[in-house]
Amino acid sequence: MVLLTKFWPIMPDPGLLFWTTIIFFLFWFLVGRFAFRPIADALKERERSIDEALASAKQAREEMSNLKAQNESILQEAREERSKMLKEAKDIRTKMISDAEKDAKERASKIISDAQVEIDNQKKSALADIKNQAGTMAIAIAEKVIQKELKGNPEQEAFVSTLVNDIKLN
Amino acid sequence: MNDIINMRIFLILFLCWFGTFNTAVAGDNNGKFDVAETALHHIADANHWFLFGNVYIPLPCILYDRETGDWSVFMSSKFEVEEKGTGTKAIDRYVLNHGMIQRVKEKSFPMGVQDIKLEGHGEKVHVALAGAGGHDHSHDHSHDGHDHDHGHGEHFTVENRSIWDGGMLGGGMSSYYDFSITKNVATMMIAFLFLGFVFFSMARAYKKWNNQGPKTFWQRLLEPVFIFLRDDICKPVIGEQHYMKFLPYIAALFFFILFLNLIGQIPFIGNPNVSGSISVTIVLAIFTLIITNINGTGHYWEHILWMPGVPAWVKVILTPIEILGVFLKPFTLLVRLFANITAGHIIILSFIGLIFVFADIGVETGMGRGAGAMIGGVLAFALGLFMSAIELLVAFLQAYIFAVLSASYIGAAVDTGHDHH
Numbered sequence: 001m002v003l004l005t006k007f008w009p010i011m012p013d014p015g016l017l018f019w020t021t022i023i024f025f026l027f028w029f030l031v032g033r034f035a036f037r038p039i040a041d042a043l044k045e046r047e048r049s050i051d052e053a054l055a056s057a058k059q060a061r062e063e064m065s066n067l068k069a070q071n072e073s074i075l076q077e078a079r080e081e082r083s084k085m086l087k088e089a090k091d092i093r094t095k096m097i098s099d100a101e102k103d104a105k106e107r108a109s110k111i112i113s114d115a116q117v118e119i120d121n122q123k124k125s126a127l128a129d130i131k132n133q134a135g136t137m138a139i140a141i142a143e144k145v146i147q148k149e150l151k152g153n154p155e156q157e158a159f160v161s162t163l164v165n166d167i168k169l170n
Numbered sequence: 171m172n173d174i175i176n177m178r179i180f181l182i183l184f185l186c187w188f189g190t191f192n193t194a195v196a197g198d199n200n201g202k203f204d205v206a207e208t209a210l211h212h213i214a215d216a217n218h219w220f221l222f223g224n225v226y227i228p229l230p231c232i233l234y235d236r237e238t239g240d241w242s243v244f245m246s247s248k249f250e251v252e253e254k255g256t257g258t259k260a261i262d263r264y265v266l267n268h269g270m271i272q273r274v275k276e277k278s279f280p281m282g283v284q285d286i287k288l289e290g291h292g293e294k295v296h297v298a299l300a301g302a303g304g305h306d307h308s309h310d311h312s313h314d315g316h317d318h319d320h321g322h323g324e325h326f327t328v329e330n331r332s333i334w335d336g337g338m339l340g341g342g343m344s345s346y347y348d349f350s351i352t353k354n355v356a357t358m359m360i361a362f363l364f365l366g367f368v369f370f371s372m373a374r375a376y377k378k379w380n381n382q383g384p385k386t387f388w389q390r391l392l393e394p395v396f397i398f399l400r401d402d403i404c405k406p407v408i409g410e411q412h413y414m415k416f417l418p419y420i421a422a423l424f425f426f427i428l429f430l431n432l433i434g435q436i437p438f439i440g441n442p443n444v445s446g447s448i449s450v451t452i453v454l455a456i457f458t459l460i461i462t463n464i465n466g467t468g469h470y471w472e473h474i475l476w477m478p479g480v481p482a483w484v485k486v487i488l489t490p491i492e493i494l495g496v497f498l499k500p501f502t503l504l505v506r507l508f509a510n511i512t513a514g515h516i517i518i519l520s521f522i523g524l525i526f527v528f529a530d531i532g533v534e535t536g537m538g539r540g541a542g543a544m545i546g547g548v549l550a551f552a553l554g555l556f557m558s559a560i561e562l563l564v565a566f567l568q569a570y571i572f573a574v575l576s577a578s579y580i581g582a583a584v585d586t587g588h589d590h591h
Contacts, residue, residue: 008214032418035369053561
């Protein structure tokens with residue numbers, strides 16, 4: 001059987017070669033440059049941003065847990081500080097009380113010793129006073145005795161008068 | 171929901187079958203049905219886009235006369251087709267025969283628009299100027315199909331467009347080139363516009379919803395495919411360092427071929443056999459050849475021209491083989507795609523042709539044409555359905571293979587060899 005129709009698809013046809021070259025080149029050039037390239041870039045950029053977002057979320061989570069631990073340690077420190085402060089305050093109180101007691105004791109003993117001195121002084125002055133009084137009384141008595149003895153004894157009177165005169169001269 | 175999906179699947183399969191059935195009807199000759207003839211006719215390019223019945227889309231015809239250097243440009247509707255894609259006018263000696271432009275050989279045929287009567291088919295075509303005789307020529311080509319006798323006066327023979335096959339495939343040079351927007355060219359233009367629209371809108375969507383997930387239909391549909399091309403073809407095959415540079419080319423190849431493969435299988439639109447035309451696959455393979463070799467590194471050329479690490483006498487043998495390999499690799503690409511797609515079209519058309527073969531058998535056996543066609547129809551449906559499913563797979567597979575092999579050739583060329591040593 002002789003075929004009337006040729007097997008056209010296997011024939012390199014200049015027209016079809018020409019048009020295919022033009023159309024495919026334009027397709028590759030235009031769609032490749034203005035669609036495939038931007039799409040590929042956009043996909044890459046999107047993947048990058050997703051990776052980045054995931055990484056930063058992970059980092060944020062880590063930071064958060066770090067922060068928590070930090071807070072915990074700060075709290076712990078604060079607690080320690082508080083108890084330390086309380087202890088110090090207690091110590092100070094105790095010291096203050098003991099100091100005050102000591103001070104008070106010292107003062108009291110000083111007051112007492114002062115009082116003792118005063119009492120001694122008073123006693124001494126009182127004794128001196130008594131001595132003076134007693135002296136004076138003794139002198140007065142002695143005077144009266146002497147006066148009585150001397151009354152009627154002109155010699156005596158004259159002697160006394162000379163004595164008095166001597167005193168006046170002094 | 172499932173019922174709707176099932177119905178859709180059934181409808182699609184039915185349309186696949188009916189579409190091819192439909193194209194087969196158009197090839198039915200008067201007299202006995204010839205399956206091979208019909209199949210060959212339907213896988214050929216055409217200057218006229220046949221849809222169904224007597225409905226055609228006219229296409230622009232751009233013809234170049236090699237002898238005078240004149241261009242003839244007009245719409246194919248100017249041929250005033252009456253039936254089966256055969257025109258009733260000759261324009262500058264060009265005629266439309268079964269949807270394909272041919273040219274009257276004889277220079278004595280008048281230029282300009284002429285009323286003609288065209289008879290015969292394929293190469294055995296006779297043209298007569300209408301109103302100048304109007305004989306019946308059926309007896310002429312019964313004894314000699316290639317009757318070039320000019321003595322018949324008003325009877326003229328035709329020649330096909332020039333084909334760059336050196337006459338080896340039945341083509342050869344003639345008096346004209348056909349640069350028309352044929353059915354195949356128009357299909358590629360549709361592919362260009364459609365894919366351009368799809369990918370430009372996708373690119374816009376990525377810009378609009380910066381760093382967000384897919385939002386539009388095309389993004390959702392094609393993003394996984396695009397990422398597959400990038401991560402499973404380009405990245406492993408071309409290599410981490412260069413793959414972004416060649417991704418647009420590989421993606422362009424894949425989507426262009428896939429679209430052309432698929433559009434050839436859609437019923438009711440004439441099943442254009444674009445990626446099954448060797449002219450198309452030649453161009454795609456040449457692109458790969460050029461891109462591969464202009465990006466070839468010193469390492470690549472060293473391995474072709476003077477393979478290191480082998481004795482000198484082996485080098486002498488290897489170098490011609492390697493140089494041959496540079497061209498053989500793209501050649502396998504173009505043959506593989508062309509053969510797969512064309513074979514698929516022929517097989518489906520042959521199965522659909524069973525309807526008419528069985529109808530003829532029905533007539534011969536006295537069973538009746540209708541009964542025969544019925545048996546043929548059942549066979550055609552079952553086999554055609556099966557084949558359509560396989561062709562659908564082949565459409566994806568061949569686009570993938572062309573892309574992945576192109577990527578591997580480019581990958582071998584840009585490889586600097588540091589990874590291996």
